[in-house]
Amino acid sequence: MSRALWLVALLSAAPAQAQFKLPDLNINKLLDTAKGVVKATHEINETEEIAIGRDVAARLLGAAPLMNDMRVQRYVNHVGRWLASQSERPDLPWRFGVMEAPQLNAFAVPGGTIFITRGLLEKMHSEAELAGVLSHEIVHVVRKHHLKAIQKGALTQLSADAAGAALNNVNAEARNKLIAFGTEMYSRGLDKGDEFEADRLGVVIAARGGYDTYGLPAVLQTLQGMNAQDSAVALMFKTHPAPGERLDTLAAKMQPVLESYSSQPQLRERFALETRTAR
């Protein structure tokens, strides 16, 4: 059987609900060719990353639409775009969106798309806090945390051929499964180490952007004060280390940067003004 035919047989054999659980991994392994592995493990280039990100972003927006408030959306884009300009990937097609959802969460999508929920925005007190959260998410994109997790997931859950086809978008069905997997990843969360890295480097991005560096710690402190059983934070708490642990880690590792830039602007008034329609 040719590889292409096998791929079709394989994909049609997997029921839609089973997502990435393919029937017989041993047979998949036998069929892994050197070529397939190369296709699926190569460094995904920026164009491919952006294309994967757009597909994942469209799905996330299928889960929760944008808040219908242009002023707030533009405001968050200004803050985010300014911060992204201070990162190592200033020229990505950065997009920021506030999702219409009461839960508190934020998502970084490969290729430069970042979402925060209305629920999280409502808990913030200043532009520096918003900047702290956006900077954390920007680091996920800069360090390709989600992209690497998607690629790894594709490789462990699809045959190398199917993973390669999905990543290169040459097979619609494989691609669909990949994007569904990439979207569900936001329910499973990243490695803790990626989250701690995004906290540490996020503080640096906020400092570079001229913001009071205590914005992110302030948001973490707000989260720490919430009941972990509250349905508004259930998903965020499940997918991130505990806020207290994140605060302790920042205090232990980032004290010099936190202190050196702590007197930069918080912009409480601008934040209140620009987001008042969202509250």
Add this chain to the structure above:
Amino acid sequence: MRLLFLALLFPLLGHAEPASVIRATELKSAPATDASTVARLPENTAVEALERQGGWTRIKASAGEGWVKMLSLRYGGPASAKKGDTGLAQVFNVARTGSSGTQVTTGVRGLDEEKLANAQPNPAELEKLNKVAVERNAAAGFAAKGKLSAHQVDYPK
């Protein structure tokens, strides 16, 4: 006067939040380690957090008003006294009728695991997202208006 006006307009700006100190802490007269000490607060003292300035938070306690290190505070009072479910998600979903023309029915729960698992692409919303994007130069102008200036800061080792 302007501040007072803003405080009235945006309750959030002047909002006091219940908190407690997680360790014995000196209440300072100003947000600085070398400021004079107003009082010594024992561990678990209940306070009201008023505003933050850098790594310091202004608080009100029965012993007086002043500043403590932000990270010596825990919001929401003692863990046992934390409020339960906000019920936010439920109220929200009854009141809101989707802005995107997507289905509006009971049982829509905002953004949770099930929504993520069953999400279908929404190209119309993606198009909206593209439309609200901001150019790099416009963002720089916005930063300048807020008196934000860029610095070179290295990542920690």
